[in-house]
Amino acid sequence: MEWQAKHRPMRPEILNKLFATVTSLPGIGDKLGRLVAKLTGEHVVDLLWHLPYGVIDRRYSPKVAEAGPGSVATITLTVTEHQAPRTPRQPYRVWCEDETGSLSLVFFHARVAWVQGLLPIGEQRVVSGRIEMYNGQPQITHPDHIVTLAEREKLARVEPVYGLTGGLTAKPLAKAIEAALERAPALPEWLDPAWQKRQGWTDWLTALKAVHHPQTEADLDKSSPARQRLAFDELLASQLAITLVRNHTRTAAGRSVKGDGRLRVKVMAALPFKLTASQDAAVREIIADMAAPQRMARLLQGDVGSGKTVVALMSMLNAVEAGAQAALMAPTELLARQHHATMAPLAASAGVQLALLTGRDTAKRKRELLAGLENGSIDLVVGTHALVQDDVAFRDLALTVIDEQHRFGVEQRLALAAKGVAVDLLAMTATPIPRTLMLAAYGDLDTSKLTEKPAGRKPIDTRTIALDRLGEVVAGIGRRLAAGARVYWVCPLIEESEITDLAAAEERHGQLSRQFPGKVALIHGQMKSAERDAAMAAFVEGRAQILVATTVIEVGVDVPAATVMVIEHAERFGLAQLHQLRGRVGRGNEASTCLLLFGAPLGETARARLAIMRETEDGFRIAEEDLKLRGAGELLGTRQSGLPEMRLADLAVHAELLQAARDDARLIVERDPTLASPRGEALRTLLYLFARDAAVRTLRSG
Structure with a gap:
C-alpha cells in the first residue's frame, strides 16, 4: 500500500478538462449543476455518456396553410399583434402570419416584457415547435425556438432528445452537453488497428460526436457503428481493469492454507x-x-x-x-x-x-x-x-x-x-x-x-391470480391457517420510496388483522431492529401465522414451516426479485404455494415475466430471461455498488463485443502487463476515461 501511495499514477493531463465539475461549463451554476449531477454525474465526462434517446427533425419548413397538426414545423413568420389575456388563467397570444395564413404563438404565465422583446410587431422571426389546432386555428404553445432570419442557420436541422430530471429542461441540458463535446479532446488510439479496420469504426471522438448528433432514428440504434465503437471502448476498459486486478491478485504473494479435515x-x-x-x-x-x-x-x-x-x-x-x-x-x-x-x-x-x-x-x-x-x-x-x-x-x-x-x-x-x-x-x-x-x-x-436443491425439497406450485379476486385469496388463506400453515404476504412496490411502500404494508396488515385477529405480524425496513426481531420471532415460533412484509424479507429469511407466499402487484417486481421472494417458501418438507397477484391490464413485459415464473424454478434460466427483458442495468437491482454500471454498452445487445473485449484484454495483459508500450499508454488513458483508475494503481510501475 505504501508503494501505491508513493507511485500513484496521475490522470493524464489531456483528460483534466473532462474531470472538472459540471459547474465549470458555461451557463451551469450551482442550482443547475446539482440537477445535472443528479441526472448524469458530477463531472463533464458524465455528460458525454448521457446519450440521446430520440430525435426531433426541424427540417420540415411549410407555409402556415400547409402545416399539419401534430408535426414539428420551422416557419418564417411576420409578427402582427400581441394579445394580452383578460384573466390570469388565459394565455398571452402573439399573432403572426405569412402569405398563406395566420398562426398564434401561445405563452402561459408569460413574462410580458420578455415576449415583447423577443417578438416585436412588424418584424420577421423563424419559429420552431409543434403545430396544434385550437378553435380551427393553428397555434404553437411555448415554441422550442424563436430566432431572427440571420440566426436561422443556428437552428439545428435535427435535434437530439435527452432524458431529463425534475426541474431540468431540455435547452440548458443540450447546451451543457454541446459544451462538454467541445471540451472532448482527440485521444491516442487504444484499439488494435486490425480489429478497428475490420469493424469499420472511426476514432473515439468522431464516434462520440456522431452519437450526440443523430440525423435519423436509425442513428440511435444500439447496433449503429458509432454506438458499437463506444460500447466496445467501455467494455474494454471494464475487462482490462478486471484482468489487471486479477493478474495482480494472481501474482501477489499468497499463502497456502491447508487444513487436515x-x-x-x-x-x-x-x-x-x-x-x-x-x-x-x-x-x-x-x-x-x-x-x-x-x-x-x-x-x-x-x-x-x-x-x-x-x-x-x-x-x-x-x-x-x-x-x-x-x-x-x-x-x-x-x-x-x-x-x-x-x-x-x-x-x-x-x-x-x-x-x-x-x-x-x-x-x-x-x-x-x-x-x-x-x-x-x-x-x-x-x-x-x-x-x-x-x-x-x-x-x-x-x-x-x-x-x-x-x-x-x-x-x-x-x-x-x-x-x-x-x-x-x-x-x-x-x-x-x-x-x-x-x-x-x-x-x-x-x-x-x-445447482441442486437440498434433498427433500418439493417443487413450489406457482399461480397467477388477478387482484380483483383478492377476496377468494383471503378466504383460501383462512383455510390454510386453520390447517396450521404459515404465510408470507409481500406488499407491492409503490415507488422507490420506503415510506409509501410502508403505508401499503400497514394498510394490508390492518385488513388482515381484522380478518384474522392476533395472527398477523408486520415487518418493514423502517422498524427498529428489536421490533423487527420480535415480529420475526413471533412468526418463526408460530405465534403469528401471517407475516406481512415489504421486500426486506427478499434475502436470507429462513422459516421452513412457511408454505405460502403471496406477492401483491407481482407485475411491479423484477424477475430476480420475484424468484428471491418465492425462495422463502419450499424450504421444508411440505408442499408450498406461491400466489402472484397482479393488477390488470398487464403490459407485455410483465406478462412475460409472470409466465416465466410459472414455468420454471431454475434461477439461472430466470436470470437469463430477466437480462433479455430488462437489460443489465437493473438486473440485480444493480444500481448497487460492486457492479460496474454500463453507460454506453448494453449487455443484452453487445454480448459479442463483451467477449471480444475480454479476449483483447487477456492478450494485452499477457504481452504488456505493465501497459508500458505506446498502445499501453493509450490504454491507460482509456482506463482513466472510464474511471477505472483503481486498476492502473495495481500496475507495478507508475
Missing part, C-alpha cells in the same frame, strides 16, 4: 443431511484454491436455498484447521443472524468458537468479542459491515467470505481482506447471474455453482 469430519457427522454433489464439488474447489500459494478469489453462486452457508462453513473450518481464523460478512443484520443461527450448532459440534458481531452489541460484549478476535480465542466470526471498522483486529485472518457480494463496494471487500495477510476471498451470491453479466461484473473471480 479433522473439524470438517465432525461437522459432516453432525449434519442432518448429506451434501449435494455440487456442494461437495464446490467445497473441493475452494479447499484446493486455499491450499495453492496464490490468493483465492472465488465466487460461489447458489440459487435460493441451495446450501451456500454450509459450503462457507466448511471453507472457514479449513482455515481454523490450519491454525488461522475466518470471517463472514453479510449485508444486513437479519442475514448475519441467520448465518450465525445455521452455523452455531455445527461449529459447537466441532468445538470451534463462533461469534456474531453487529452494530447492536453492548460496549462490554463488543470489548470481549474484539479481544477474542485479537488473541485468537475466537476462531470464526459472522458479522455485518461492523467487521471492517478500525477497532476490529484479528490474530491471523486467512479467509473472508462476503455474502450477497454485489451489495458491498470493492472498498469494503478490500478493507476486510486488509485485516489479514494474503487473505483468501470467497464471495457468495444467491442472485443467479447470467453468463454475460458474470463476465462483465465478476471476471476477476473463479466461480463455483450450486
Whole structure:
C-alpha cells in the first residue's frame, strides 16, 4: 500500500478538462449543476455518456396553410399583434402570419416584457415547435425556438432528445452537453488497428460526436457503428481493469492454507443431511484454491436455498484447521443472524468458537468479542459491515467470505481482506447471474455453482391470480391457517420510496388483522431492529401465522414451516426479485404455494415475466430471461455498488463485443502487463476515461 501511495499514477493531463465539475461549463451554476449531477454525474465526462434517446427533425419548413397538426414545423413568420389575456388563467397570444395564413404563438404565465422583446410587431422571426389546432386555428404553445432570419442557420436541422430530471429542461441540458463535446479532446488510439479496420469504426471522438448528433432514428440504434465503437471502448476498459486486478491478485504473494479435515469430519457427522454433489464439488474447489500459494478469489453462486452457508462453513473450518481464523460478512443484520443461527450448532459440534458481531452489541460484549478476535480465542466470526471498522483486529485472518457480494463496494471487500495477510476471498451470491453479466461484473473471480436443491425439497406450485379476486385469496388463506400453515404476504412496490411502500404494508396488515385477529405480524425496513426481531420471532415460533412484509424479507429469511407466499402487484417486481421472494417458501418438507397477484391490464413485459415464473424454478434460466427483458442495468437491482454500471454498452445487445473485449484484454495483459508500450499508454488513458483508475494503481510501475 505504501508503494501505491508513493507511485500513484496521475490522470493524464489531456483528460483534466473532462474531470472538472459540471459547474465549470458555461451557463451551469450551482442550482443547475446539482440537477445535472443528479441526472448524469458530477463531472463533464458524465455528460458525454448521457446519450440521446430520440430525435426531433426541424427540417420540415411549410407555409402556415400547409402545416399539419401534430408535426414539428420551422416557419418564417411576420409578427402582427400581441394579445394580452383578460384573466390570469388565459394565455398571452402573439399573432403572426405569412402569405398563406395566420398562426398564434401561445405563452402561459408569460413574462410580458420578455415576449415583447423577443417578438416585436412588424418584424420577421423563424419559429420552431409543434403545430396544434385550437378553435380551427393553428397555434404553437411555448415554441422550442424563436430566432431572427440571420440566426436561422443556428437552428439545428435535427435535434437530439435527452432524458431529463425534475426541474431540468431540455435547452440548458443540450447546451451543457454541446459544451462538454467541445471540451472532448482527440485521444491516442487504444484499439488494435486490425480489429478497428475490420469493424469499420472511426476514432473515439468522431464516434462520440456522431452519437450526440443523430440525423435519423436509425442513428440511435444500439447496433449503429458509432454506438458499437463506444460500447466496445467501455467494455474494454471494464475487462482490462478486471484482468489487471486479477493478474495482480494472481501474482501477489499468497499463502497456502491447508487444513487436515479433522473439524470438517465432525461437522459432516453432525449434519442432518448429506451434501449435494455440487456442494461437495464446490467445497473441493475452494479447499484446493486455499491450499495453492496464490490468493483465492472465488465466487460461489447458489440459487435460493441451495446450501451456500454450509459450503462457507466448511471453507472457514479449513482455515481454523490450519491454525488461522475466518470471517463472514453479510449485508444486513437479519442475514448475519441467520448465518450465525445455521452455523452455531455445527461449529459447537466441532468445538470451534463462533461469534456474531453487529452494530447492536453492548460496549462490554463488543470489548470481549474484539479481544477474542485479537488473541485468537475466537476462531470464526459472522458479522455485518461492523467487521471492517478500525477497532476490529484479528490474530491471523486467512479467509473472508462476503455474502450477497454485489451489495458491498470493492472498498469494503478490500478493507476486510486488509485485516489479514494474503487473505483468501470467497464471495457468495444467491442472485443467479447470467453468463454475460458474470463476465462483465465478476471476471476477476473463479466461480463455483450450486445447482441442486437440498434433498427433500418439493417443487413450489406457482399461480397467477388477478387482484380483483383478492377476496377468494383471503378466504383460501383462512383455510390454510386453520390447517396450521404459515404465510408470507409481500406488499407491492409503490415507488422507490420506503415510506409509501410502508403505508401499503400497514394498510394490508390492518385488513388482515381484522380478518384474522392476533395472527398477523408486520415487518418493514423502517422498524427498529428489536421490533423487527420480535415480529420475526413471533412468526418463526408460530405465534403469528401471517407475516406481512415489504421486500426486506427478499434475502436470507429462513422459516421452513412457511408454505405460502403471496406477492401483491407481482407485475411491479423484477424477475430476480420475484424468484428471491418465492425462495422463502419450499424450504421444508411440505408442499408450498406461491400466489402472484397482479393488477390488470398487464403490459407485455410483465406478462412475460409472470409466465416465466410459472414455468420454471431454475434461477439461472430466470436470470437469463430477466437480462433479455430488462437489460443489465437493473438486473440485480444493480444500481448497487460492486457492479460496474454500463453507460454506453448494453449487455443484452453487445454480448459479442463483451467477449471480444475480454479476449483483447487477456492478450494485452499477457504481452504488456505493465501497459508500458505506446498502445499501453493509450490504454491507460482509456482506463482513466472510464474511471477505472483503481486498476492502473495495481500496475507495478507508475
